[in-house]
Amino acid sequence: GAVVSQHPSRVICKSGTSVKIECRSLDFQATTMFWYRQFPKQSLMLMATSNEGSKATYEQGVEKDKFLINHASLTLSTLTVTSAHPEDSSFYICSASPAGPGANVLTFGAGSRLTVL
Amino acid sequence: GENVEQHPSTLSVQEGDSAVIKCTYSDSASNYFPWYKQELGKGPQLIIDIRSNVGEKKDQRIAVTLNKTAKHFSLHITETQPEDSAVYFCAASWLTNAGKSTFGDGTTLTVKP
Numbered sequence: 001g002a003v004v005s006q007h008p009s010r011v012i013c014k015s016g017t018s019v020k021i022e023c024r025s026l027d028f029q030a031t032t033m034f035w036y037r038q039f040p041k042q043s044l045m046l047m048a049t050s051n052e053g054s055k056a057t058y059e060q061g062v063e064k065d066k067f068l069i070n071h072a073s074l075t076l077s078t079l080t081v082t083s084a085h086p087e088d089s090s091f092y093i094c095s096a097s098p099a100g101p102g103a104n105v106l107t108f109g110a111g112s113r114l115t116v117l
Numbered sequence: 118g119e120n121v122e123q124h125p126s127t128l129s130v131q132e133g134d135s136a137v138i139k140c141t142y143s144d145s146a147s148n149y150f151p152w153y154k155q156e157l158g159k160g161p162q163l164i165i166d167i168r169s170n171v172g173e174k175k176d177q178r179i180a181v182t183l184n185k186t187a188k189h190f191s192l193h194i195t196e197t198q199p200e201d202s203a204v205y206f207c208a209a210s211w212l213t214n215a216g217k218s219t220f221g222d223g224t225t226l227t228v229k230p
Binding site: 107 | 153210220225
C-alpha cells in the first residue's frame with residue numbers, strides 16, 4: 001500500500017532557530033500534499049496544501065512566512081518552521097494521495113513532534 | 118464551511134463488546150466520509166471509508182453507516198480487542214478533494230481486557 005515517510009519524528013530546538021520537516025511519498029507520486037498541526041488531545045488542523053511546482057495554499061490564520069512549504073518534486077514536500085518559538089511546539093503531520101484512481105485516499109506520515117525550548 | 122461533530126469524546130468498553138462512534142456533518146455537498154485510527158505518537162491511518170452513494174460498508178469487524186438525509190454517519194467496531202484502543206477520527210470532504218477534509222474532534226477508545 002501507499003507509504004508516506006516523515007522525518008524527523010522528533011526534534012528539539014532552541015527558540016529563534018528554524019526547523020525543517022520532510023514528507024516523502026515512497027511508492028507513489030503526489031502532486032498535492034497536506035500539512036496539519038495537532039495539539040494534545042485535539043483534532044487535526046489543516047495548515048496548508050502543498051502543490052508540486054507552485055506555491056502552497058495556506059489556510060486562514062496560518063502565517064505563510066512562519067511556515068514555509070516547498071514541494072520541489074512529486075515525492076517530497078518540506079515544511080520549515082522559521083524562527084521557532086515555544087508556542088510553535090506541536091505535532092506536525094503530513095498527508096498525501098496519489099493522482100488518478102485512489103486520489104481520495106489520504107495516507108498520513110507518522111508525524112513530527114517539535115519542541116521549542 | 119463544513120462542520121463535523123463527533124461523539125462521544127471518550128469511550129470505554131470491555132473486550133469483546135461493541136463500540137459505536139457517531140458523527141454529524143453540516144455540508145450536504147460532502148460526499149466522502151473516511152474514518153481514521155490514530156495510535157499514540159503516530160499519524161492517523163485510514164481504517165474504512167464510505168461514499169455518499171452507499172448506505173453501509175463493512176470490513177471484517179468494522180462497519181460504517183451513512184444517513185445522508187440526517188447528515189450523520191457512524192463507526193461500528195464489533196468484538197473489540199485491546200489493540201483497538203486508540204483515538205478515532207471521522208472526517209467529511211468532497212471525494213475529489215479528500216485533503217481538505219474537516220475532521221471531528223476524535224474519540225478516545227479504551228478496550229479493557
